[in-house]
Amino acid sequence: MSSDLDRQVEQLLDQAGADAQPRRPSWDEMRDRIAATPQIGARRLVLPRRLVAVVGVAAMIAIIVGVLFHLPISPIAQAGNPPIRVIQKDIELTVFNQFESDRPTLFMPTSPPVGQPVKMGMALVKDHRIVMNLQTGDNVVYFTDVAATIDPTSVRFSSETDPIGTKVVEQNFEYDLATAGAILKRYLDRKITCVLKDGKQYEGFLCSHDGDIVLADKPPSDSGQMRQTESISRDQIRAVQMPDVPKDLFVKPTLVWKIRTKSPGQHETTLMYACGHADWQADYVVAVTPGGRGEKDQLDLQGWVTIDNRTGSTYKDAGIKLIAGDVNRVPDPWAIVQVESVSGDMPWSMTGDGIPFVLFGKPFNEKEFVEKSFFENHLYTLSAPSTVKDQQIKQLKLLKAEGAKALRRYVFDSPPGPDERLRHVSVVLEFKNEKDNKLGMPLPKGRVRVMQRDPDGDMQLINTTEIDHTAKDEEMKLTIGTAFDVAAERSEMNMVRPGHQQETRTIRLRMRNHRDEPIEARFVERMVPNRNWEITLTSDPWTREDVSTIHFDFTLEPDAEKEITYTVDYQW
Template sequence: MMKTGFRLLSVTILAVAWFMPPNPGMAQEAGGPVPSITEGIQLTVYNNNLAVVKDRRKMTLPQGEGTVTFTDVATQIDPTSVHFESLSDPAGTSILEQNYEYDLVGPTKLLDKYIDAKIQVVTEDGGVFAGTLLSQNEGKIVLRDDSGMIKVFTGNETVVRIELLSLPDGLLTRPTLLWKTQSTQGGSQICQVTYMTGGIGWKADYVMVVNDKDSEVGLQGWVTLDNQSGAAYKQARLKLIAGDVNRVQEESYGQAIPKRAVMAAAMDAPAPFEEKTFFEYHMYTLQRPTTIRQAQTKQVQLFSATNVPAKKVFVYNGAQNGKKVEVKMEFKNSKENNMGMPLPKGKIRAFKADSDGSLEFVGEDQIDHTPKNEELRVLLGNAFDITGERNQMEHRQITQVVSEDTWEIKLRNHKTEPVTIKVVEPQWGDWKVIRSNFPEKKKDAKTLEFEIQVAPDEEKILNYTVQTR
């Protein structure tokens, strides 16, 4: 007697050893065995969700015309970017056809392929029903046994498993690249497959520690890799490209893997990167192999610098920030300052030690790609005890094209030590300062600056008049 509660628990494939590869990375076709063994992977990762994979393997190529399969590729591969080459016999090996097969095996696809073929249905009460599959739809199965009787499994039976004799042609357990090759030599050869894939990217993260006098910082750079490409890269030689690489936006191919909120913490032992200029970008090469698993976020140390001379700067831009005075840390990315490596863009998180020695978070900022010998200005936040006030005191129209504006800037310091505040005033048109009670500096065509020292519990008032044409 059949039991209620239809549950499709599993699909069992019997006697399928004829199509299974001997081990991962190896495959077999009707034209003859074509094994391949992973020899080494080089992974070049870009900022913009892109990587170039160079997978070098020892493969057996059929002599003359034959078929070669290549598994364990990223599911987000761009199949139009694939390049196959024999490194052992490049002159005698050519590619006739290239295919990317991603019709992966699943219960529904398996049963669809088995229409008009023999299967066995095993129910929970021990019943075994063999016959020809006539149709299947959402768990409902129509079967004809050898006597011609039609059996319909409508969902009121508990099905333990469905047994198939073999895997139908055209279905794969993993995404696979397939080539038709022409080889004069054949046999075992070292081959390299190069392709581009999405779903993997990297960014730089920095940790900055400010000393007790705000006169030096320590800086650590970390590379954060996020791999959602659908493949793992074992013991890969890792290169990172920093820079703005132009890409053509077009319709994607293959099956994209949705990004999942997965964090697999992998803090490798510190290992320096070797940096060099590459075209108009910068390349960072990890000096040891590393394994990057699918759905993993990995951090690898980029560099570490200590005792970097720095300066705390207060900046008041009343036109932009109202009464708020920004606090920044400034330092130079130079060898003299124990740095000097071109820095990829990324987030800097700043900390400072409390009196008990514990590090406390004091702010964060985003920096752009920064070459060596350039200044870094890291915005940490707004000063609590320093305020500003900006008011326009007068506007005069001298002629139709000439006007004069008088501004008053009040700066108040409620700290216990003196501070120097950089006042930033935006300008427009053809302008010049005609009166000011503090020395001014024309930074550029649109920016006027003042540096004003304010004693503890003191207010300083800046008055200036600018003429604009």
């Protein structure tokens, strides 16, 4: 029994020693050289058998541990490790309103170069993903499903699991995609097979693919041998066969990172970047109900957000935020100049003028935006996630207000000039954006479509105008158009020059109301610029608006005419 135990210990020690040996050719000769060397006789030390067994096992363990500790460890994740997986957790999309610039403010390598001017939008993407099976050291991680219009210089990566011990040491943005042209480009001077629609096959070495496919019968050589070529029209080709697909091409734009971490396993990460070709604007629909005699008009206002996504990526169940305000953007010196066509068309059901059929009925969904102040702008956050597809225009409800009161004023603003006899009278709706007037909310810049019901009860378009970013408690004016039944004129009745650099003018203003109800009217007068002026005589009271503008307000009865005269002295 003891002899068997001794033999097992000796076998274990021999095996451990053999495993620890360096793999060199001269190692096998070591035993022969030792055997040929004369040995000095020594007295054999006899130890108890149990002690020999214990010592043998301890020596074996020590040798194995020493070998393991001295083996080289590569910083890159080994092939035997589980593959790295990236799973999207959730995503947030913050869209800035459209702006104009003399050149792009983002570096977008995938955007084709065109001319100017530039009208574009911008979005900030905050992508939360789970990265699984990271190993200690360096790991190569592929982040797909990023925007094609990403600005790679704006990318920021962070690990919530180990923010200090995990960092990106190298980043590549791969946007050379596996298109037919890109694949054929990599097969120049290599053998391919073209299968035609009639079943015929042509095999040869690819010479050109820009127009027709040109094949040669032999590969190029330094000897300058002539090659026979054949041109094949792309319209005749059904398929192109090649040995393999180039490995350096990607199906979609991809961020490739070398991530170094001290914490192996699963990481919750956040990817942030800016991208172009995403913008939003506000679209308002105002339904006007005319007031009775001496009463103001009533306005029912609905605001919609129109998001235009052309970033090359779909944002599924994204948290959507909108920034309203003129955010400063510095033009990027490396950006490719481009032009974008801006259209007022919208994707939903329309009338001929681009107005939604449903104006004041049930909204498209129950998602609404919650407004908050953010820095010097306003932030609108959608109350529930929503999917924004690539190449899609999405409309979401922004706000709704009913019963606001507005004064309808007829304004005659005729600047001095040679053609000032007969002028059109503008119709302006004036109201205050305050809570007492059923409003009192910040209104982002956008288009306004004004509508009113006709005598048959059908809603008709009156006019389309725009508003600028408007804070709460501010006065607002919507210019509806020109009045058909109200006429006005401005005449210069007299001009004298009593002295050097002195002038006296007499102006007559007239307005006629052919409507069957009274109107609130205003004459706006603009003085000659860069001159000192003083009104010395007037038939009606006036109000100064600024250094060179005054106005006269009055009520004009039905089928009546109003005449105002005033005299102004100029000095310069």
